Amino acid sequence: MATAGNQSEVRPRVEPRELIHAVRTTIAAVGSLLIARLCKLPEAYWAAITAMIVMQSTLGAALAISKQRLEGTALGALMGALFATYVGRNAAMFGAGILLCGIICAVLRRERSAYRYSGITLAIIMLSVRALPAWVIAIHRFIEISIGIVGGLLLTAVWPESKAAAK
Numbered sequence: 001m002a003t004a005g006n007q008s009e010v011r012p013r014v015e016p017r018e019l020i021h022a023v024r025t026t027i028a029a030v031g032s033l034l035i036a037r038l039c040k041l042p043e044a045y046w047a048a049i050t051a052m053i054v055m056q057s058t059l060g061a062a063l064a065i066s067k068q069r070l071e072g073t074a075l076g077a078l079m080g081a082l083f084a085t086y087v088g089r090n091a092a093m094f095g096a097g098i099l100l101c102g103i104i105c106a107v108l109r110r111e112r113s114a115y116r117y118s119g120i121t122l123a124i125i126m127l128s129v130r131a132l133p134a135w136v137i138a139i140h141r142f143i144e145i146s147i148g149i150v151g152g153l154l155l156t157a158v159w160p161e162s163k164a165a166a167k
Contacts, residue, residue: 017161017162020161021055021161024055024155024156024159024161025051025052025055027155027159028051028052028054028055028151028152028154028155028156029048029049029051029052029151030048031051031151031155032047032048032050032051032147032148032150032151032152033045033047033048033051035047035147035151036048036143036144036147036148039143039147041140041143041144041147042132042140043140043141043144044144046141046144046145046148047144047145047147047148047151048148049148050069050144050145050147050148050149050151050152051148051149051151051152051155052148052152053065053069053148053152054066054069054148054149054151054152054153054156055152055155055156056156058156058160058161059153059156059157059160062152062153062156063153065113066149066152066153068110068111068113068114068117069113069114069117069145069149070145070146070149071110071114071117071118072105072110072113072114072115072116072117072118072119072120072121073117073118073121073141073142073145073146074142075101075104075105075114075118075121076101076117076118076119076120076121076122076123076124076125077121077122077125077138077139077141077142078138079097079100079101079104079118079122080097080121080122080123080124080125080126080134080137080138081125081134081135081137081138083096083097083122083126084125084126084134085133085134085135089126089127093126094122094123094126094127097122097126098119098122098123101115101118101119101122102115102119104118105118121138121141121145124137124141125137125138125141
């Protein structure tokens with residue numbers, strides 16, 4: 001707190017690199033949302049959410065998280081559609097689906113992030129009540145996530161964060 005004799009004030013300082021990161025993330029999120037809406041996807045917000053997850057300081061880091069997100073989403077969409085269609089949507093089958101996703105990821109030596117994303121996708125497909133068949137929901141979810149991944153990667157490639165700003 002400044003006193004009467006002390007003219008210096010404490011002002012919040014915003015780092016330019018943080019502002020640039022916020023602008024890059026916003027562009028990726030809004031662009032992905034608009035593309036998903038253009039494709040008439042029912043839950044286009046997943047494209048925006050995914051773009052925000054993918055946005056990283058370097059293309060290499062964005063590629064790594066994108067690969068895990070895509071692998072996990074594909075597995076979760078497949079397992080969620082299979083379980084919801086052929087086994088049932090109760091808590092026991094949901095648990096079995098989560099466990100099976102974990103086992104598959106372990107056998108295939110996938111990162112834990114891929115397992116996390118597979119479980120999230122499986123939960124969305126198995127636990128949400130919708131009029132559409134589970135396969136349609138799974139396909140929509142995969143496309144929505146894919147749009148967000150491409151949006152985040154594209155912006156990271158076209159407008160990379162400077163090395164000085166990434167520190």
